[in-house]
Each structure stands twice: as structure tokens, then as C-alpha cells.
Amino acid sequence: MIIAIDGPAASGKGTISKKLAQHFDLPHMDTGLLYRAVGYAMRDDLDQPNWEQLAIDKAQSLDLSHFHEHDLTTAEAGVAASKVARVPEVRAALREVQLNFASQAGGAILDGRDIGTRICPEADVKLYVTADAFTRAQRRTKQLNARGVDVTIDEILAQIEKRDADDKNNPAGAFFIAEDAHLLDTTKLSIETAFQAALELVNDVLAQKKSS
Numbered sequence: 001m002i003i004a005i006d007g008p009a010a011s012g013k014g015t016i017s018k019k020l021a022q023h024f025d026l027p028h029m030d031t032g033l034l035y036r037a038v039g040y041a042m043r044d045d046l047d048q049p050n051w052e053q054l055a056i057d058k059a060q061s062l063d064l065s066h067f068h069e070h071d072l073t074t075a076e077a078g079v080a081a082s083k084v085a086r087v088p089e090v091r092a093a094l095r096e097v098q099l100n101f102a103s104q105a106g107g108a109i110l111d112g113r114d115i116g117t118r119i120c121p122e123a124d125v126k127l128y129v130t131a132d133a134f135t136r137a138q139r140r141t142k143q144l145n146a147r148g149v150d151v152t153i154d155e156i157l158a159q160i161e162k163r164d165a166d167d168k169n170n171p172a173g174a175f176f177i178a179e180d181a182h183l184l185d186t187t188k189l190s191i192e193t194a195f196q197a198a199l200e201l202v203n204d205v206l207a208q209k210k211s212s
Helices: 013-024 032-041 051-062 074-085 087-104 115-119 132-148 153-169 191-211
Strands: 004-007 028-030 108-112 125-130 182-185
Touching: 004 013, 004 087, 004 115, 013 028, 013 108, 013 125, 013 191, 028 087, 032 051, 032 074, 032 087, 051 087, 074 153, 087 108, 087 115, 108 115, 115 125, 132 153, 182 191
Parallel strands: 004 108, 004 125, 028 108, 125 182
Antiparallel strands: none
């Protein structure tokens, strides 16, 4: 069984994906961390004239064990990820990593921005998790402040809005709601309520497929 979960930054898709993976005993991949790792590795080189080739090289030799997740979830890494994600060769290299993960025996859960549209278009279940930009900025600011990172909600909101625009206008990407995806808006939902809503959607889809 493959479950594809897409959505913008801080929508709750990562937390929901992890909880679903635990519930169904499936391996989980946060594919955004792949792009964030490349972006983070490129953070000092994005102004170089050959930055695209450097990003391609890093994507093709990526080893996530060399990174700390806290570094990859910073706003800086997110903005850099959005830039490197515009390079088709970077996406191609990371696509192979994702496809290999999704094809393992028993299935998997992957979350990101183009899982249901490009990586796993034949996924058994597709969810698109979203929330309004201000709510997402509140969540991310609280998360970063808890880690001791001094940021304001205005700063994070501006970064989230820029990331949203960059992702949607990315000519190399496929960041949109798949036709057969189920929309879950978490703006007014707690983490547990959002998970239960996602679980209900997944179970409904599986039950329909089983009966058809």
C-alpha cells in the first residue's frame, strides 16, 4: 500500500504522515528533507555562477546521515530548498531516491509536494493537507522559537508566502492537488483531530477499493 501526502510547508502533513506510518506499520519518507538537505548544503553557494551544477552534484551524492534534522527544518533551508528544486536535474536525482523508497515490499508513506502528481501517481491513497498561510506561519514560528531560534511571525509568514509562490510557479515541479486526492484543511484542527480526520479518509478510500 502506498499513501501519498502532499501539501505546503507547516500544513501538518509531516506529523500526519508519521502518525499514519505508525498506525499502518509502514516506512515513511519526508521527501521535503531531501530538497532541504541539498538546499542546506548549498546555502553558501547559491550566489555562485555555477550554483546549478553544484546543486546537481550534491543531489546526486546526497547522504542524509550527514545532516541534522534541526538544520533542515529552518526557514533558511526551506527557502534554499525552493531554489534548488527548480533545477530539473536535481529533481531527477531525488526522484530516483523517492521511487526506490516507494517501491519497497509492503508499500510506504511519502509526504512532499509532488508525490501524488509525479512520484507516485498510482498511489492507493492520496491526501492533500493544507492550512491558511497565517496559521502555518504561527505553527512554524512556535516550532522554531521552542528550539531557541529567534524569529517573528512576520518573518516566517513572508518566507512561507514566498515559498508557496516559488513552489507553485516552479516549472520543474508538479505542486498542485491531484484530481483523485482528498483535501484536508487543518487550519482549525488540532494535531490529533487532523490525524483522525486523515485516518478516516484513508480507511474510507481503502474500504471503497476493497468493495469495488
